[in-house]
């Protein structure tokens with residue numbers, strides 16, 4: 001109902017740049033609006049534009065000449081001019097049960113991302129990782145190991161040749177390398193004790209200490225089989241991306257891996273400090289056993305290796321078990337895997 005002697009929406013008007021209030025009415029025709037004062041004199045005329053509304057406040061309409069019309073009959077303005085931008089937010093704010101549902105939905109989404117999204121994110125990151133970057137990770141990490149604590153291998157040439165022959169057989173029996181090719185690097189790394197580790201691009205490092213303590217070919221084959229399984233299953237890349245997940249999330253959204261991540265990946269030492277998860281160890285044990293057996297070695301040597309590591313005190317630093325946490329469960333699981341093979 002109009003308080004004026006003519007049709008129109010009753011409200012208040014402000015002149016250009018002025019805070020003086022006029023009682024006014026807005027008369028809306030097909031695609032034009034006319035703002036009139038109490039006397040019926042036209043204040044402004046032309047295209048009317050609604051402004052985004054603040055919850056609890058009036059609806060504002062801007063007219064040519066910067067005249068502003070304010071009115072609380074939101075429904076009538078919606079019908080005449082269409083809803084204002086941002087009105088869905090007003091409605092969500094105004095209707096509290098829906099707001100609670102929105103918040104609950106957000107929390108559920110966060111939980112789902114935390115529970116499953118990380119796996120998807122890591123899988124996406126791995127798929128997006130260019131092979132050249134993975135090869136650079138291997139080179140960078142090996143260079144860092146060499147710079148910080150590794151020496152050329154001191155193993156006699158015939159022992160080196162023997163280990164390389166085992167490695168060749170294991171590599172041939174393993175699934176195809178995910179990046180480039182499998183590569184064995186022999187190093188004297190006193191600080192790491194009897195150790196072997198795999199870099200994501202397929203570089204396997206075996207320490208002199210391990211080769212000297214375990215002259216048995218089957219043990220070397222079992223250890224190399226286990227390490228090569230970590231590579232073929234892309235475990236270190238998965239583990240790496242998992243621990244960098246927040247950064248990865250940002251990098252993926254920003255669409256650029258960026259120099260910081262490259263620094264982290266190529267900084268060396270990082271991979272050595274990453275412990276594989278129990279699930280990865282179980283998978284690498286199972287696949288490693290298959291690979292060693294396929295290559296003609298006795299996979300039960302993995303148990304021998306576990307038991308021997310337990311007896312070795314490693315005062316000189318971390319042994320294989322620091323990057324590959326051993327547990328009674330794990331040895332028992334391997335025994336079960338082996339007995340199932342018989």
Ligand SMILES: [Zn+2]
Nearest residue numbers: 276281284324
């Ligand atoms: Zn492992």
